[in-house]
Amino acid sequence: MLGYLTKRLIQMTIVLWVVSVIVFMMMSFTGDPVFMVVPIDATDAEIAQARRILGLDQSLLVQYVKFLTSIFEGDFGRSYVFRQPALELILQRMPATIEMVLVAMAFAVIVSIPLGVYAGAHPDSRISKTIMAGSLFGISLPGFWVGMMLIYLLAVQWGWFPSSGRGDTVEVFGLRLSLLTTDGWHHIILPAFTLSLATTAIILRITRAGMMEVGRQDYMKFARAKGVAPRDVLFRHGLKNSLIPVVTIFGLQIGDLIAFATITETIFSWPGMGKLLIDSIYRADRPVIVVYLMLVALIFVVINFLVDLLYTLIDPRITLK
Amino acid sequence: MSAGKQSLLEVRDLKTRFYTFAGVVNAVDGVSFTVGRGEILGLVGESGGGKSVIGFSILGLIDPPGKVDDGEILFDGTDLRRKSEKELQKIRGKDIAMVFQDPMTSLNPLQTVGEQIDEMLRLHSDLDARARRARCIEMLTDVGISEADKRLNNYPHQFSGGMRQRVVIAIAMIAGPLLIIADEPTTALDVTIQSQILKLMRRQVRERDASMILITHDLAVVSQMADEIVVLYCGKIVEKGPKQDLISKPAHPYTQGLLGSIPKLHGRQERLTQIPGTVPDVRNLPKGCNFRERCPFAQARCAEEEPEQISLGADRSVACHFPLEQELEP
Numbered sequence: 001m002l003g004y005l006t007k008r009l010i011q012m013t014i015v016l017w018v019v020s021v022i023v024f025m026m027m028s029f030t031g032d033p034v035f036m037v038v039p040i041d042a043t044d045a046e047i048a049q050a051r052r053i054l055g056l057d058q059s060l061l062v063q064y065v066k067f068l069t070s071i072f073e074g075d076f077g078r079s080y081v082f083r084q085p086a087l088e089l090i091l092q093r094m095p096a097t098i099e100m101v102l103v104a105m106a107f108a109v110i111v112s113i114p115l116g117v118y119a120g121a122h123p124d125s126r127i128s129k130t131i132m133a134g135s136l137f138g139i140s141l142p143g144f145w146v147g148m149m150l151i152y153l154l155a156v157q158w159g160w161f162p163s164s165g166r167g168d169t170v171e172v173f174g175l176r177l178s179l180l181t182t183d184g185w186h187h188i189i190l191p192a193f194t195l196s197l198a199t200t201a202i203i204l205r206i207t208r209a210g211m212m213e214v215g216r217q218d219y220m221k222f223a224r225a226k227g228v229a230p231r232d233v234l235f236r237h238g239l240k241n242s243l244i245p246v247v248t249i250f251g252l253q254i255g256d257l258i259a260f261a262t263i264t265e266t267i268f269s270w271p272g273m274g275k276l277l278i279d280s281i282y283r284a285d286r287p288v289i290v291v292y293l294m295l296v297a298l299i300f301v302v303i304n305f306l307v308d309l310l311y312t313l314i315d316p317r318i319t320l321k
Numbered sequence: 322m323s324a325g326k327q328s329l330l331e332v333r334d335l336k337t338r339f340y341t342f343a344g345v346v347n348a349v350d351g352v353s354f355t356v357g358r359g360e361i362l363g364l365v366g367e368s369g370g371g372k373s374v375i376g377f378s379i380l381g382l383i384d385p386p387g388k389v390d391d392g393e394i395l396f397d398g399t400d401l402r403r404k405s406e407k408e409l410q411k412i413r414g415k416d417i418a419m420v421f422q423d424p425m426t427s428l429n430p431l432q433t434v435g436e437q438i439d440e441m442l443r444l445h446s447d448l449d450a451r452a453r454r455a456r457c458i459e460m461l462t463d464v465g466i467s468e469a470d471k472r473l474n475n476y477p478h479q480f481s482g483g484m485r486q487r488v489v490i491a492i493a494m495i496a497g498p499l500l501i502i503a504d505e506p507t508t509a510l511d512v513t514i515q516s517q518i519l520k521l522m523r524r525q526v527r528e529r530d531a532s533m534i535l536i537t538h539d540l541a542v543v544s545q546m547a548d549e550i551v552v553l554y555c556g557k558i559v560e561k562g563p564k565q566d567l568i569s570k571p572a573h574p575y576t577q578g579l580l581g582s583i584p585k586l587h588g589r590q591e592r593l594t595q596i597p598g599t600v601p602d603v604r605n606l607p608k609g610c611n612f613r614e615r616c617p618f619a620q621a622r623c624a625e626e627e628p629e630q631i632s633l634g635a636d637r638s639v640a641c642h643f644p645l646e647q648e649l650e651p
Binding site for chain 2: 230317
């Protein structure tokens with residue numbers, strides 16, 4: 001286990017380093033941030049000064065080495081726009097995104113697993129066919145369209161839900177959380193639902209495929225011969241056996257949603273980090289983008305690690321080496 | 322069934338069909354037999370002969386496109402076909418238990434052996450957790466697994482094939498069933514393990530005065546174990562009778578063919594005889610006797626008329642126009 005952890009840590013460091021190189025290189029090709037910082041009527045001398053202050057007058061390699069060394073000193077650079085530490089800026093907005101993603105994932109799991117199990121157990125029934133057809137909508141309807149329709153109908157026309165923002169928040173250990181207030185829940189439902197659609201459809205389809213495969217196994221029939229009720233055969237014996245691919249996709253989806261909930265956050269003016277990323281890209285706020293993408297890489301690596309741990313909890317035949 | 326013994330299971334004119342795209346398969350076609358209390362019945366036949374389907378039909382575990390279309394399955398006097406799914410769940414495992422062919426696949430790989438045995442007691446007994454655990458240990462020891470209390474926490478992949486089949490037998494026996502349906506219980510096992518498992522099953526059944534239906538393609542296994550033998554061919558019974566009688570004086574050419582393909586331990590071994598040809602396509606059975614094309618004694622009548630069951634004395638019957646009469650050398 002210790003060996004495994006060390007291996008994973010080394011892997012993680014390498015991944016993060018590679019991401020930092022790629023992102024840094026890419027950013028240098030995408031416009032000159034100096035013009036975003038200086039006023040329109042700035043003189044050449046002022047521009048040159050701004051460039052020197054931002055450290056942009058040096059070669060790319062020197063910039064990168066400086067960036068890397070300051071990371072080890074705990075300094076992830078400052079936003080050109082907000083004049084704040086980039087990491088702090090992102091972390092401030094992270095709770096909002098994570099809250100929305102967790103609600104979305106919880107919703108996706110609650111809906112998709114039972115439906116997927118049912119559709120896998122009775123592949124020929126009319127209900128299953130309806131479920132599967134419905135899941136195609138979940139996959140193919142673009143989130144921004146669904147989001148706008150929901151706002152139009154449920155917020156504008158009928159006024160059941162607020163159309164934007166996060167509502168009241170409560171501060172807990174320095175984190176601003178909206179899930180602890182009714183108003184927060186009221187605000188989170190529409191964006192979380194929008195965000196969950198595609199994931200619901202994907203997990204549903206994977207669960208169904210797994211259950212169809214498992215349904216053919218002898219131990220399922222043996223369980224029935226033992227006198228186990230059909231529903232228990234499916235959920236106690238079948239589901240766990242088809243969970244490995246489900247957990248894998250679940251992990252990837254949760255990372256994906258945290259990192260790139262951008263569209264949903266933009267539509268619902270959700271003050272999360274995805275919106276910050278979009279804003280930063282518009283303003284060529286390089287430090288924020290670099291730190292953001294590295295953080296995303298870190299999130300993915302950590303989630304994958306947790307998924308691996310989950311594998312061993314699900315299947316005793318899997319060991320971590 | 323030998324005279325005087327009470328019957329436990331009576332299958333009458335059972336018909337199980339599979340409605341596939343390629344046509345209707347009469348997997349079990351008008352099969353009748355009786356299992357007496359404390360008796361072991363051997364169901365013998367080639368693969369595709371409908372043997373397993375009989376077992377699953379009794380338990381009501383035939384899935385679409387299959388369907389039990391006709392017949393009665395009288396268990397302890399009541400017809401299982403008239404029972405609801407809920408009622409059948411109480412009978413499965415408790416009154417009628419099953420042992421599957423391949424112990425590598427019949428146990429759930431993600432549950433400990435203990436959980437899987439315990440599930441039977443949770444379903445079919447009122448014991449509390451401690452009593453159940455004690456009972457599981459006792460049962461596991463009884464099927465020949467040492468250090469049973471530690472082994473309860475192991476997963477199936479930590480057991481060998483023979484050990485797993487012992488676990489399956491423990492699961493089948495623990496709720497004290499009246500009838501055990503064993504579907505090729507030793508086919509997937511090593512030859513040396515086979516006889517151990519068979520002995521274990523026979524002892525378990527005899528000690529509890531339970532009955533057993535032993536489904537197999539192996540007449541040698543049946544002759545070790547069974548009291549009565551039913552020989553199936555293409556979903557129909559071709560011959561049945563008490564073991565000794567049937568083995569020493571097979572009346573159906575198919576039974577004789579099966580017996581001829583068993584190697585003998587003693588004496589000079591001639592070439593094993595084999596039954597020529599293959600089982601006909603069950604979706605498209607020939608007119609007349611199903612065995613005709615492979616039968617060395619077939620005559621014109623066999624192609625025209627399907628043979629009925631004819632009685633050959635007290636407990637014996639055969640479905641053949643020209644039953645054999647000679648006695649086999651032992």
